[in-house]
Amino acid sequence: MEFPLIVRDFLDRAETVYGDRVAAVDEPDQPAAPFDGGEITYRRMAQLARAQAAGLDALGVPVGGRVAVVSHNSARLLTSFYGVSGYGRILVPVNFRLSVPEVQYIVQHSGAEVLMVDPELKNLLDEVECERKFLLGESDDEVWGSTAEPRPWEGDEHATATINYTSGTTARPKGVQLTHRNNWLNATVFGWQASVSDEDVYLHTLPMFHANGWGMPFAVTGMGGRHVVLRKVDGAEILRRVRDQGVTLMCAAPAVVAAALDAARDWDGPIPGRDRTRIVVAGAPPPTRTIERVREDLGWEFIQIYGLTETAPVLTMSRMRSEWEELSPTDQARKLGRAGYPAVGVRLAIDESGEVLAQSNHNLEAYWDNPEATAAALAGNWFHTGDGGYLDDGALVIADRKKDVIISGGENVSSIEVEDVLMSHPAVREVAVIGIPDEKWGELVTALVVAESDVSEDDLIAHARQSLAGYKVPKKVEFRSELARTATGKLQKFKLRQPYWADSEKQVN
Template sequence: MQVPLSIIDYLRRAEQVFPERIAFVDEPNQPAESWGAQTYREMARRARAQAAGLDALGIARGARVAIVSQNSARLLTSFFGVSGYGRILAPINFRLVADEVAYIVDHCGAEVLIVDPELDEALADVSVRHRFVISAESDEALYRFGVEPEPWEHPDENAVATINYTSGTTARPKGVQLTHRNLWLNAATFGWHLGVNDRDVYLHTLPQFHCNGWGMPYAVTAMGGRHVILRKVDGAEILRRIESHGVTLMCGAPAVVNLVLDAAEHWRGEIPGAGRMQLVVAGAPPPARTIERVETELGWKLTQIYGLTETAPLLTINSPRQELDDLPPAERATRLGAAGAPALGVEIAVDDDGEVLARSNVVMGGYWNQAEETDKVIANGWFRTGDGGSLGEGHVLTIADRKKDVIVSGGENVSSIEVEDAIFAHPDVAEVAVIGIPDEKWGELVMALVVRKPGSELSERDVIDHTKKKLAGYKCPKRVEFREQLARTATGKLQKFKLREPYWQGYQRNVN
């Protein structure tokens, strides 16, 4: 017997096995009415009501439903209410500006757009067939309680469940098609590696739009764990919620780790979660000193993972294994700084050029409506990550460089080409190169090297303000330096490795 894998399996099990257990505690401080604390029976009821509401709107199976929202119980439930009934969820980065959101909505052909109230005015001109602003009123329109949704008559595990847009080497984001099979297997293996169980309390510090919260909404739900929704990241608030809710697990970028460490320095009393918390970090390799501080100052277990949106995302995992138990803290932290060994079901290789390759059932179905881009990264049975690395003892992967022209700042991918295009639109800019430079807080900072047009008095503030009109804030340069010329090859190609070199001296890796 072969039964198609579907992410609705995760919520179905939770409803059947843990119907009266609290499923989520929604963010209490939000512009929309909070859903508060609800059981898995109620969460499943709301997912079915959402599917029935989409039926009533005439949204067909395979149609796209886009959501631009901070972390919320509504977004969490939509992973099941939309995708679980045969439609495609497109969770969009809430930090993007209107033009960027409009492009994504148009590119994926979304028929429904659900918008966070804080973003309503900014996204007012984004055109779509059905637009809703999250509120009690939109709940009445979107959720049809007491009506059974139309069945997904022919569920297909290879059907697209979500389209997640990611910045890459091109100026426009690409829509990563993740199938039910991709997401099901990622959540299952990720949950297994982390030991997720029914006693876990998961704090949503990781943006839920970001590769579907890396799959934790599915994995925690399947085991009947509790979701605690955090709308906006704040170090002290993270510690308070860990203390008040008994949190055992959270995920985030190195920048989030730094916020927690900073807040812990001013915390009175024992650090919440000491001895029970597991912190999962991805987005960029955290410095060894940061890892050491998490273990010694917080008393938390740190696990590092490596992956991409295109791989759903888990490729490798580095947890404190038995062999590291007796090592001194500094040496142990250094060992935990590698990307880790392949996750179950993943094959990792490094080609002759040093690029990391992967084979797995978690590799995407392709880029939405971009077959040529898909063929560039999936070839000869392998996915080309665009990262440079090496394999050591125990098949442990270490990422050494980023071959793609991508900057990872605060765990978010920034296409340097996209930023260059935005800056170059300024009439006083003759040339521009955007690079990532190391930063203690964000991992990497976006830096623009600009050549002014003759006679121009263009300032750093001018460049930054101009870019903020075109791109999300996290993509905009934090520093601008002006140059007389930029290093180029004989054919005119920018030599970014030369431009980056002075800023990375003293670093063993060209990623931070």
């Protein structure tokens, strides 16, 4: 017997087994109706998902139609994973930090017929073109108000469930098509290896738009855990939620780890969550000392994963093992600082150039409307990560990044995109954008500039801010008389980065 694996399976089980349990605790200042004043049960979430699907039926959005949602973390976005994808449409969760032109590109490129926007981003309704537009909160009756039953969808595990746009080495982001099967298997493998259970209280420090919250909106739901929504990262607020909500699990970029550690210095009383909370980290691997501080200062379990949006994302996991108990805390932290061992069902290889290749059941189906990029990424039936690395006793270590993507605060930044914007300034003759090590952000977006005429660092940062999302804007500008190039004129970014990374434990070449 065989039937399709679809993302609605997770909410169906939660409704059946844990219907009266609180599913999500929303932010207190969010519009209440129909989300019951900030708390909803799994039964209510399932009802709202069906109402959302029925509303899309009434709008004439077909199976396979795209629905874009630009939102901070919220119970509405969490429910949309099921109300949209769970009934055969394709959810396009958009980074709320993007500029208006970037959002417009994604909506147009994905072919989204519906755009739903967070209350704080109301300006997008006027500035982004889309056939049907809704403001979450104000338009809730239209989005979630239907009393009809949604049209049945038999389900197809090979159908696209989400399109997640990611910045790469080109200026335009690529739309990563993740199928129901991709998302289902990523969630079950990640959830199992991270020990997700019905006793977990999960804090959404990670944006839900980011690789679908790494799959935790599915994994935690399927096991009946409680979702606690955090719209904006603040270290002290993270500690308060851990204390007040009994948080046991969160996923985070290195910048979030740094925020929690900073807040812990000024925290009055015992650090909440000690010996109870585990934090899963990905992005630029944190320094060994940071891992030690998470384990010592916070008393939280540190888990690291490695993956990409294209891999849904889990490829490897680094978690404390009994074999390491006799090691010193520093040596344990060094072990945990590796990308980790392959997750169940993942195969890794290192090609002759040192690039990390991966096979799994949750690698992307394709890049949306980009067959050339798809063919290159999946050549030879392996996903080509673009990262350089090696295997250390079976564990993956990322040694360098072959593609010039900067990971700052857990977000991908295309160096080419930033360079293009800076080159539009009349005073800039040449520019190279690189990532340099930073304890808080993992990598700091840095521009090395050869100027034609007088221009200041502040001038160029202000110029970039006009066109780029805030996290992409260079935090630092250095002026040079020349930039290292090959004989054919190609920038040698590994040489430009080398002095900054020479004394760092983590090497990005």
